[in-house]
Amino acid sequence: MTSGFVPPPYPHDRLVDLWEVADAAPGNIVDCSIGTPVDLVPEVAIEALRAAAPGAAGYPTSVGSPELRAAACGWLARRFGVEVEPAAVIACVGTKEMVASLPRWLSLRDPRRDTVLYPAIAYPTYEMGARLAGLRAVPVPLDDRWRPDVTAVAPADAERGLVLWLNEPANPTGAALTPDELRATVSWARERGIVVAGDECYAEFTYDDAGGPGPLATVLDAGADGVLAVHSLSKRSNLAGMRVGFVAGDPQLVAYLGDVRKHAGLIVPSPVQAAATAVLGDDAHVDEQRARYSRRRKLTLDALGEWGLGHDGGPSTFYLWLRGADGGPHAGADGWELARRLAEAAGLLVAPGDLYGPDGADHVRMALTVTDERLGVALERLHN
Numbered sequence: 001m002t003s004g005f006v007p008p009p010y011p012h013d014r015l016v017d018l019w020e021v022a023d024a025a026p027g028n029i030v031d032c033s034i035g036t037p038v039d040l041v042p043e044v045a046i047e048a049l050r051a052a053a054p055g056a057a058g059y060p061t062s063v064g065s066p067e068l069r070a071a072a073c074g075w076l077a078r079r080f081g082v083e084v085e086p087a088a089v090i091a092c093v094g095t096k097e098m099v100a101s102l103p104r105w106l107s108l109r110d111p112r113r114d115t116v117l118y119p120a121i122a123y124p125t126y127e128m129g130a131r132l133a134g135l136r137a138v139p140v141p142l143d144d145r146w147r148p149d150v151t152a153v154a155p156a157d158a159e160r161g162l163v164l165w166l167n168e169p170a171n172p173t174g175a176a177l178t179p180d181e182l183r184a185t186v187s188w189a190r191e192r193g194i195v196v197a198g199d200e201c202y203a204e205f206t207y208d209d210a211g212g213p214g215p216l217a218t219v220l221d222a223g224a225d226g227v228l229a230v231h232s233l234s235k236r237s238n239l240a241g242m243r244v245g246f247v248a249g250d251p252q253l254v255a256y257l258g259d260v261r262k263h264a265g266l267i268v269p270s271p272v273q274a275a276a277t278a279v280l281g282d283d284a285h286v287d288e289q290r291a292r293y294s295r296r297r298k299l300t301l302d303a304l305g306e307w308g309l310g311h312d313g314g315p316s317t318f319y320l321w322l323r324g325a326d327g328g329p330h331a332g333a334d335g336w337e338l339a340r341r342l343a344e345a346a347g348l349l350v351a352p353g354d355l356y357g358p359d360g361a362d363h364v365r366m367a368l369t370v371t372d373e374r375l376g377v378a379l380e381r382l383h384n
Contacts, residue, residue, distance in 0.1 A: 012034055029348075030346070038369055038370060042282065044279055045237060048277065061267075061270075063258040065274075067274075071277040079283070082218060089246055089247070094244060094245050095234070099125045106163055107162060114160055115130075115157055115162055116161075117138050117140050120139035120359050138153070140164070142359065148166065158192050158194070161194040166185065166199065174315060175316075205293060212294070308330045319366065319367055322365070338352070347381060353365060
């Protein structure tokens with residue numbers, strides 16, 4: 001019998017031992033490892049679900065209801081100033097499903113290319129999507145501010161490039177390209193015939209240095225030709241449990257993906273599509289959530305700084321990219337050791353940085369997706 005693909009351990013399944021250490025703390029674990037939202041589902045989403053549920057006997061529209069696609073277009077215009085036609089938008093079952101499947105669908109369309117480019121420190125599913133498609137996964141080097149530098153991609157890899165993943169602002173680092181840098185990156189890929197896929201699920205969680213709302217950017221600012229913007233409502237609207245997002249951009253690519261996904265049976269339930277339509281029309285709950293994360297961010301950075309950890313990533317998202325501060329008690333410790341010390345000292349579970357790529361080995365990522373009460377418990381333990 002020939003050996004085939006053996007899935008590697010799921011990244012966060014490797015945290016079992018650390019989870020047990022953290023859970024032994026008085027008052028139990030404070031889990032800041034995965035980043036699953038814990039704050040309230042917006043009331044507008046709940047109302048839409050209630051209204052739509054009685055009419056959910058039939059099959060939903062795979063590409064998304066006309067209302068959902070129009071709402072996505074309205075949101076892109078309102079928040080980013082980009083105009084997209086509803087026909088250039090399709091629904092997806094959360095962005096992770098799209099990230100994992102997109103390389104396979106694109107490779108069927110263009111089998112001459114076999115390389116998926118993605119940031120060297122990034123969400124692991126970019127690499128796994130390439131592997132599941134039987135393609136080459138090639139990391140793009142980062143600059144000294146954790147941003148992908150496509151000029152450092154080897155010409156041979158660029159020539160074979162099928163798709164370039166961008167994550168703006170980035171998980172786990174919180175870094176982001178400037179709008180000019182983003183447009184230049186898209187131009188680099190476009191000149192080489194590489195599709196740009198922008199994973200923009202944290203796009204509205206951008207901050208300035210004072211913690212206020214930062215500028216918003218999208219790959220679609222560079223035009224839709226050869227570009228796909230992937231958006232999720234899991235983070236924006238705390239709808240992770242409903243699994244809904246959308247893809248917008250190049251009309252030909254979007255139409256192709258819509259046709260393929262119909263055959264694959266990838267469909268968002270109709271009540272969930274109704275909830276997504278409702279939240280895309282409401283910005284107030286997002287502004288509240290952004291401010292909530294900003295408060296947690298400041299409290300946590302202050303407490304961790306006193307304990308000897310520093311955030312050296314960018315100012316955005318709800319993740320902190322932490323390492324031992326120079327000259328402090330944790331200087332030189334790798335990510336697994338830092339995670340162990342936090343679990344022992346505060347019952348705080350964080351993710352070692354090498355889960356996001358070898359270059360992150362001396363960092364940990366902390367998600368601010370815990371309630372204010374549980375975050376306060378962990379920070380008080382650190383203080384004591």
